Amino acid sequence: MKDKKQPRKPRRVVPAVVALGLGAIGVLTLAAPASATPVDITCLTGTRNTAYTPPLTYTPQPTNLxxxxxxxxxxxxxxVSSGSGSFSAYAPSTSCLASVQSPLTSITTTYHWNTGTSSTIVFASSTAVRAADGTVTVTSIGAVTAGLxxxxxxTRVxxxxxxxxxxxxxxxxxETNSVVNSLVIAPV
Incomplete structure (x- = not known):
């Protein structure tokens, strides 16, 4: 007499496939782009050199910085432990006289970091205050639009x-050289 094979019971692969798929989605969610990761770059020590063309006098005039x-x-x-960047700006009427210039035009700056990365920042809001002794304090607030x-x-002061x-x-x-130059990049 021949043994009759019992029919196989169907396997339950659907729950395993669903679990595997959900696990893969979780891994993809955790692997978000590096630029979306919060950073904490605090640069409290720095220098700035500003060159004026034409040079500033007591007569207001258009000037390139x-x-x-x-x-x-x-x-x-x-x-990040160090960084640098340069940019140019246009002031339609500036001089050595005491003044407040706000808002200045939007300025885009790319800072290059010691890690080989960079951050492109659009400073949409800037105020420049020139005191009677000639000291200029510039406060700029913006957003990092690309990079780290x-x-x-x-915020740059x-x-x-x-x-x-x-x-x-x-x-x-x-030209002038700074005694204070700071930049802080932080999550919103």
Missing amino acids: YITDNFSCTSLLSG GAGQTA TVEPNLDLTACLDGGLS
Whole structure:
């Protein structure tokens, strides 16, 4: 007599496939782009050089500004310890006289970090206050639009004294250097 084979019971593969698929979705969710990860770049020590063309005098005039920033930073999450960037701006009417200029035009700056990464920041709001002694304090607030920290806020504060008080009378003030230059990038 021959043994009759019992029909096999169907396997329950559907729950295993569903569980495997959900697990893969979880892994994809965790593997978000690096730019979406919050960073904490705090640059409280830095320098700025601003060159004015034509040089500033006591007569208001259109002026081009060429700016170079250098920073020493700390960051627990990104490893950034230094960075630099340069940009140019146009001031339609500026001089050595005491003034408040706000809002300045939107300025885009890309900072290059020691880690090989960069952050492109659009500073949409900037105010420049020139005191009677020639010291300029510039406060800029913006957003990181690309690179490290994309989607986060950026705040930059610079204080540049006029150390050559006769330059405005004698051919014009062609450049200033900062005593304070800071940049903070943080989650919103």
